[in-house]
Amino acid sequence: MSEGLIHFINARLVDPASNYDGPGEVLVAGDLIRAVGPSLPRHPEARIINCDGHALMPGLIDLHVSTGEPGEEQRETLATAGKAAVAGGVTTMVLQPDTHHVIDDAALIDFITRRGRDQSPARVLAAGALTVGLKGERIAELGLMAEAGAVMFTNADKPIISTRTMQRCLSYATAFDGLIASRPQDPFLSEGGMMNMGELASRLGLSGIAVAAETIAANRDIQLAELTGAKLLIDMISAEATLHRIQAAKAQGLDVSASVSVHHLTLNENDLGDYRTFAKLSPPLRTEQDRLALVDGVRSGLIDVIVSGHDPRPAEEKRLPFDEAAFGASALETVLPAALLLYHEGLIELLDLIRALTIGPAQLLGLPQGRIEAGAPADLIVVDLGFPIRFDASRMVSKSRNSPYDGRTMQGKVLSTWVGGKPVFTAAE
């Protein structure tokens, strides 16, 4: 039974699930964690991994990742996304269903999950489309997709215009306690919008997206969650005003949670500067006040999950006039160092930050990973938290290198990544 024993020593364990941040050791047996403690007995056949005092934490779980597979492999494949993920410390990624072929039935969920298992070093889970073809008309086969392994449902970037259809989707999913994610953006109010509405957009001559576009949509879906009792994730919020709605919903006892992308925690609308299309995101980057409110939302636990919002776009979709450029950023490799900016700036405790990247999403989806405890999957990362980097987008692993952080100095480097007890990434010296 000594096969596949790995003993991590000299580690700073960072485990938000047990609220522990301190020295410790972890013993992995096969694909599971066997023991955790301040000091564990050495097994003669165990492979020793000396963490040299660096952080050992659960691998990150990213609930919002897009690739181009199937259909737009020039953007990203499951293989390249998986490589980018483990290089960035992400060991589980949940894929959005808005691929060229919409992931809206059980066979496609099965395809994505199998293909992910074969091609990606990170675990791949699939979010199913909420409506057939994401058209917002007919409820997709949510139950069959859930049986096939879909971990949540979403209509991705395409809001469901009919309030009644949305109500029925939410209502139907309560039968099997399905989690439904809603990207809140009123399609009419935000039509043609390119960035945050405000003085900067007016000056740049770019059409704005009002915060109200987000709060209107979030309000609607929160009220529908109240009506139906559904489990609702308000996905990728961008504004302080939305946070107030989330707070009210939680105070009311609704099963409502919220996520935010790491971009919206670390950048603001001024990063668009001279029409920098690489910072053109959906939802748009808002003001500094919004950013700080979102960081505080993560700190207080009002925001449950931090996502990368990984949206790989080849250069030809980005090197265009601002109006014509695609939204989105390639983010799997920057999610951790960017998030750590907040920790290094003293805006948030490490455990609170890492919680939203590990156990937070794990609890939302009911996953066994995202924690360091005996019996949990051995998805682990060793991180040099203070390692200074100057991020060079040209060296990204992802197939698309549309990162808004190019040239930015950050701190934090993933030294090694382990999925199911297997080393899947080791940093170059």
Add this chain to the structure above:
Amino acid sequence: MMPQLPPSRAPFTKRHLLQIGDLNRLEALELIERAEVFLPFTQAREKKLPTLKGRTLVNLFFENSTRTQASFELAGKRMSADTVNMAVKSSSVAKGETLLDTAATLNAMGPDILVLRHGASGAAQLLARKVGCSVINAGDGTHEHPTQALLDALTLKRSFGHVEGLTVAICGDVLHSRVARSNVILLSMLGARVRLIAPPTLMPADVDRWGCEIYHSMVEGLDGVDVVMMLRLQLERMNGGYVPSAREYFRFYGLDARKLSYAAPHVKVMHPGPMNRGVEIDSDIADDPRVSLIVDQVESGVAVRMAVLEALASHGANDEVLDV
């Protein structure tokens, strides 16, 4: 015989003219003064100056604009530059070529100055990062149209002797107007007081932070002003999208003698053209030489563009691309 020209006072340090905000007050004043020097030449019999001899000016117009393009072409030719017009809309773009493809192609031909008119805000900034020559923004989306603001300032200086201290009302579709954006920045920089008058649906968000006075009523906004600058309202925006109808718009925001009577007695009226007569401006006002500066604006346009070309030509020829 070539006309003689006094030398320019200060060297112009900027490589491009992309937005008014890139200029400081002195640079703006210098360009306007310099354009004033050029004005007599535009009226002289012999109109050619040797300043840009051997240089190449390319007009790259992704949107149709007869008058701006002609103005740049004339300015270039009067400075002896080789001037080429490219109407891109009809050719390469239809074949799927992007702005940057076109830029790369043109750049390889080694022009010295590219004049760009494009429908997307920020297009000039994007182009400027990709070519080795100077770029002049001749209008980008709803962002800026810097030479228009400079020619408006010159027109005001010719008419009033100064810009400082004037109260200027900019009226109409401020939301979609690059002319308004450039003028707000330049006129404020030169010490004028700027008022914006528009229905709320045609006013940009947070416009109160531009340092202008905001009005939704022509009668209130025009009270005592020295200058009324009318903006063009695109016909497609008048059918219920932003305002209910053309006739309602003219009733409340069109410039007629009654509304104009609230302005100062010596008031002057400007319009960047082309005008929608009877929609935003009454023909009687537009054609009244005692009130209208519209013809002077066109004349100032060529002189200002000559000044801008001269300023940018003080740079070396096609340099390396400053890609970012």
